[in-house]
Amino acid sequence: MIDQSANGPANGAPPRQSATVMKCLQLKQPGSLIPTHTALPQPGPGEVLLRVTRCALCRTDAKMFAQGHRDLTLPRVLGHEICGVEVATGQRYAVWPGSSCGSCTQCRNGRENLCRQMQILGFHRNGGLAEFVAVPRTSLIPLPADLPDALACLAEPLACALNAIEQTNLRGGQKLLIYGAGPVGLLMAMAATARGAATWMSERSDSKLKRSDQFRKGLNIASHDNRSDLAFDAVINAAPAREAISAGIKRLTTAGCYCVFSGITNAAAIPVEVINEIHYRQLRMVGAYGCTSSQLQEAVTLLWNHRARVNLLIERHIGLNEVEDALRQILAGKTLKFVVKLA
Ligand SMILES: [Zn+2]
Ligand SMILES: [Zn+2]
Structure with missing residues (x-):
């Protein structure tokens, strides 16, 4: 069921970044998900540019689409279950979608998911339903070579x-x-x-x-x-x-x-x-709300151990143009996992 043909660049060669404009899906307001072209995200200090290969959808995305969410600021590119390739190096990563301050009490006690300054991809900043995303380097979780991109997306919910x-x-x-x-x-x-x-x-x-x-x-x-x-x-x-x-x-x-x-x-x-x-x-x-980056690291190992089994959880591989329909199906509550193929 997994399409192995698009698991990152062949022979580890870095993907070319010739584009200056990218396709993405923007949530303008609840109920209004618009396919659009925007400038490539500019990575800030300590950040890298990833070419998104796969981004999975979950009930939270569907809820944001239907009614908004406490942590959602609009307009926004949704998507927080991301697998991508670093443009500069060709390395594949799963992404911890948070970005925390690192110095508050929660961060110092290993609960960075509860940081009050938390910025979450797909919530407070643009996420993975786009060809490219800017991500803090500290959020990158390296992947074993034989863990397909579509399964690596499931590291975040796991x-x-x-x-x-x-x-x-x-x-x-x-x-x-x-x-x-x-x-x-x-x-x-x-x-x-x-x-x-x-x-x-x-x-x-x-x-x-x-x-x-x-x-x-x-x-x-x-x-x-x-x-x-x-x-x-x-x-x-x-x-x-x-x-x-x-x-x-x-x-x-x-x-x-x-x-x-x-x-x-x-x-x-x-x-x-x-x-x-x-x-x-x-x-x-x-x-319980969200996850820490060390839990995401543990999830990658667990996914690798169970990679044949986890494949059973994928409902369908879809394109960006099918996301809205998939979110409606998720709201109806009868589907397994939709994985959006971006590269
Ligand atoms: Zn999710
Ligand atoms: Zn903090």
Whole structure:
């Protein structure tokens, strides 16, 4: 399914940068995604110019397209799941989409994803739905030669999943329940299994369960519906349904941990009995947002280990002109991963 023919320059030769103008997709305002030509981005101090080869789409892109996002400033070139080639050297990289200050308390404690001065590609600055992107050199994660570009794009969502798992302090031998068998839930299940956790998934769409059957079976991941007697050490929501919060808290073992990984779509009060359950059973609630560059590095290794399996998560390779339609399909919630081919 992966097109191996466009994995960067042949024989490691640097790609030519003769163009001064590039194609990109600009979100002018929610609902208005415009194909356009702009000047090539000018790398600032400490930055490099990448030719984007692949950029994957996720639910956050779809949400930004449909309704905006807390961290989105417009107009913007979206795209934060990026694989590209450094124009000057021909080296291939996955990109940590953040750019943090490096000196605040969060940065000094290894939580640069929480830096208050964070600038995220595709959110605060132009991202990967373009032929070229300017990226801080410190954000570049080198890739093993036999990891295809389309799979390297998945390092970013996988790193976000790793961040969520880390927040729960899940250990080998413990039980994890993930709500939502979309691409990021499935990547999370793969990462948890790799850490020795026993993993279950809850998904209300039969078609989604069916589509991920082969992926889940290969990792021994079951739907939990036939084992409602189980209690879990950790629960993570990888779906925006608010029901997953209350239902998941009830599924925790005493002193277990719930990680809010996905924002929820509709505001809803958590019932008082659920709050009291957190109190009496000494449960922990934690959040997870984004990922650190070291988690992205770990994700690249994990992807390489599972490269045949991860291929199953790709719905389709598309062009820039198909992005809007793909985002609408992502919003409908029935698809796996779309990867945009840019070079
Ligand atoms: Zn994403
Ligand atoms: Zn900082």
